[in-house]
Amino acid sequence: MSSPDARQIRFIKRPEGPVGAESFEIFSMPVPDPATGEVVIRNRYLSLDPYMRSALNSAENLGRPIEGRVVGQIMASRHPDFREGDWVFAMGRWEQVSLVDGAAARHVNTNIAPASAYLSVLGFTGLTAWSGLKHYGAMHEGETLFVSAASGAVGSVAGQIGKINGLRVAGCAGTDDKVAWLLGELGFDAAFNHRTAPDLTEAVASACPEGIDIDYENVGGAVFDAVFRDMRYGGRIVVCGAISQYEREPRPCVPNIGDFISKRLNMRGFSVRDHADEIHQYVEEAAGWLRDGRLKYRETIVTGIENAPAAFARLFSGENFGKLVIDVG
Amino acid sequence: MSSPDARQIRFIKRPEGPVGAESFEIFSMPVPDPATGEVVIRNRYLSLDPYMRSALNSAENLGRPIEGRVVGQIMASRHPDFREGDWVFAMGRWEQVSLVDGAAARHVNTNIAPASAYLSVLGFTGLTAWSGLKHYGAMHEGETLFVSAASGAVGSVAGQIGKINGLRVAGCAGTDDKVAWLLGELGFDAAFNHRTAPDLTEAVASACPEGIDIDYENVGGAVFDAVFRDMRYGGRIVVCGAISQYEREPRPCVPNIGDFISKRLNMRGFSVRDHADEIHQYVEEAAGWLRDGRLKYRETIVTGIENAPAAFARLFSGENFGKLVIDVG
Numbered sequence: 001m002s003s004p005d006a007r008q009i010r011f012i013k014r015p016e017g018p019v020g021a022e023s024f025e026i027f028s029m030p031v032p033d034p035a036t037g038e039v040v041i042r043n044r045y046l047s048l049d050p051y052m053r054s055a056l057n058s059a060e061n062l063g064r065p066i067e068g069r070v071v072g073q074i075m076a077s078r079h080p081d082f083r084e085g086d087w088v089f090a091m092g093r094w095e096q097v098s099l100v101d102g103a104a105a106r107h108v109n110t111n112i113a114p115a116s117a118y119l120s121v122l123g124f125t126g127l128t129a130w131s132g133l134k135h136y137g138a139m140h141e142g143e144t145l146f147v148s149a150a151s152g153a154v155g156s157v158a159g160q161i162g163k164i165n166g167l168r169v170a171g172c173a174g175t176d177d178k179v180a181w182l183l184g185e186l187g188f189d190a191a192f193n194h195r196t197a198p199d200l201t202e203a204v205a206s207a208c209p210e211g212i213d214i215d216y217e218n219v220g221g222a223v224f225d226a227v228f229r230d231m232r233y234g235g236r237i238v239v240c241g242a243i244s245q246y247e248r249e250p251r252p253c254v255p256n257i258g259d260f261i262s263k264r265l266n267m268r269g270f271s272v273r274d275h276a277d278e279i280h281q282y283v284e285e286a287a288g289w290l291r292d293g294r295l296k297y298r299e300t301i302v303t304g305i306e307n308a309p310a311a312f313a314r315l316f317s318g319e320n321f322g323k324l325v326i327d328v329g
Numbered sequence: 330m331s332s333p334d335a336r337q338i339r340f341i342k343r344p345e346g347p348v349g350a351e352s353f354e355i356f357s358m359p360v361p362d363p364a365t366g367e368v369v370i371r372n373r374y375l376s377l378d379p380y381m382r383s384a385l386n387s388a389e390n391l392g393r394p395i396e397g398r399v400v401g402q403i404m405a406s407r408h409p410d411f412r413e414g415d416w417v418f419a420m421g422r423w424e425q426v427s428l429v430d431g432a433a434a435r436h437v438n439t440n441i442a443p444a445s446a447y448l449s450v451l452g453f454t455g456l457t458a459w460s461g462l463k464h465y466g467a468m469h470e471g472e473t474l475f476v477s478a479a480s481g482a483v484g485s486v487a488g489q490i491g492k493i494n495g496l497r498v499a500g501c502a503g504t505d506d507k508v509a510w511l512l513g514e515l516g517f518d519a520a521f522n523h524r525t526a527p528d529l530t531e532a533v534a535s536a537c538p539e540g541i542d543i544d545y546e547n548v549g550g551a552v553f554d555a556v557f558r559d560m561r562y563g564g565r566i567v568v569c570g571a572i573s574q575y576e577r578e579p580r581p582c583v584p585n586i587g588d589f590i591s592k593r594l595n596m597r598g599f600s601v602r603d604h605a606d607e608i609h610q611y612v613e614e615a616a617g618w619l620r621d622g623r624l625k626y627r628e629t630i631v632t633g634i635e636n637a638p639a640a641f642a643r644l645f646s647g648e649n650f651g652k653l654v655i656d657v658g
Binding site: 054217220224239240241242245246257258259260261262263264265266267268269270271274 | 383569588593
């Protein structure tokens with residue numbers, strides 16, 4: 001019996017400079033059968049995230065679909081915890097149907113939020129914000145948190161977690177609309193447009209007049225240089241991302257290491273992968289904040305898996321607003 | 330009754346570029362009388378350290394003697410713990426006689442080591458190495474420790490503490506003599522001359538073929554850039570000093586912050602001042618290592634307080650070998 005085909009987007013060409021749709025091609029593949037312990041998911045939503053950019057630097061990944069988190073329904077299961085029709089989220093790939101180890105899939109509860117939220121505010125994106133601040137931020141009430149790319153999927157959750165914990169929160173984003181959303185809906189204490197600010201040092205200083213205790217860093221580059229100047233004694237720099245750096249030669253600059261001594265700074269890079277086992281604890285906490293209205297989120301949902309490559313490219317040009325999700329359909 | 334005079338070196342002119350003797354002048358001052366709780370110390374040894382360079386950037390310090398740790402004998406005491414003739418160490422100043430709060434002075438035990446050692450291996454210099462590695466280094470047996478300025482007063486203790494804890498230890502220094510001392514007497518596993526190495530990246534890589542787990546950073550600049558490249562996953566950068574940076578405009582460079590994420594690096598600046606209350610614990614441990622021959626040290630003792638300014642300048646040109654101490658005489 002021949003299986004029906006499912007579409008898959010494969011990475012076929014390493015980008016030189018900014019990534020574009022030409023790095024990808026659509027293929028058809030037969031729907032796989034699960035072996036013992038495995039499940040097959042009909043993906044409904046696919047998460048597109050800046051961290052995926054690094055996979056495109058590796059020749060090893062050529063000819064393969066990029067990995068990505070998905071939400072969908074079980075099509076076939078040989079794992080005792082899952083039955084056909086169950087909604088789950090898992091690490092899948094850029095494809096309509098993903099075969100995964102059942103042990104790595106998790107049920108989603110659509111009573112808390114729509115299924116797509118498990119790729120954004122209730123998923124690893126939210127967990128990234130939460131685990132970074134929790135483990136490396138050492139938040140204290142009344143301190144100042146600065147978030148770069150603050151309207152982004154991770155940044156917006158980081159800023160709101162700061163507010164929930166009683167911090168003063170400032171941030172930057174790349175359009176006036178995004179800045180207005182930070183100040184209005186999300187309750188940031190200060191925010192500016194880093195693309196139009198005439199002087200980043202001044203913009204950061206006036207957003208954070210008493211300096212910065214915690215920098216939740218998503219961007220790197222010139223914004224980070226300005227933020228670094230205003231770090232306070234004992235400041236923590238939580239390095240989550242460096243999106244300004246992903247599409248160019250490594251920029252070998254952050255400020256003078258002497259400042260690390262005089263201000264006792266701590267700078268720590270981390271990945272949410274190190275905190276994957278905390279997802280249940282996070283979802284429980286975040287679900288409460290969603291119910292209370294203390295945690296808000298915004299998604300950009302692009303329909304059609306064939307549009308994933310172009311949508312992915314927009315992550316780096318800043319045209320996207322909130323969490324980018326593909327509705328696989 | 331008029332008191333005898335004592336000489337004091339005051340800071341009179343901020344240096345433009347490398348510090349020289351012209352930034353200082355010798356004055357005479359009357360020997361002070363202690364108030365209740367105070368003691369007067371006839372300084373025998375004065376510690377000169379790179380960290381003092383930052384005091385010369387501040388106009389507030391003009392006209393005053395620079396602070397520095399001293400070892401000497403009590404001349405007059407109005408503190409119950411000290412009697413005339415006791416040997417003590419304390420934070421004094423560049424002067425023959427220092428008036429200090431008795432609560433901040435400590436007895437030295439010259440049965441363990443000569444009194445001058447309380448300014449080097451048994452003093453805050455040693456404590457700097459020990460507390461930095463202990464609190465921020467997270468040493469594990471078999472890991473690789475890299476120490477820059479490894480023959481220096483702090484670096485040499487840091488490297489030996491690494492060896493005592495079962496680490497592989499590599500380092501760099503600025504003359505072949507110093508390198509030979511690291512490899513010979515101190516038992517470093519690898520060392521190179523950073524002034525003559527044709528390629529620092531290659532020199533670090535061949536000194537640390539499996540990469541670096543802990544960088545005990547004293548120098549900054551080009552050496553640090555090379556070390557940073559070879560940091561291993563989970564690496565710790567303990568920032569103690571940046572001597573290459575003290576005499577120039579801040580150099581706004583360390584490598585790409587993306588590496589912080591991919592390697593989960595942690596970079597922490599610290600100061601021994603935060604660990605002053607651990608000096609007793611350190612001295613106890615270090616005294617044991619000195620007795621066992623597991624901890625060695627080297628001092629350059631310059632005689633005459635009038636020679637302190639010129640000797641201080643040599644700290645930054647690299648002409649000095651081991652801990653620089655002035656024998657006040």
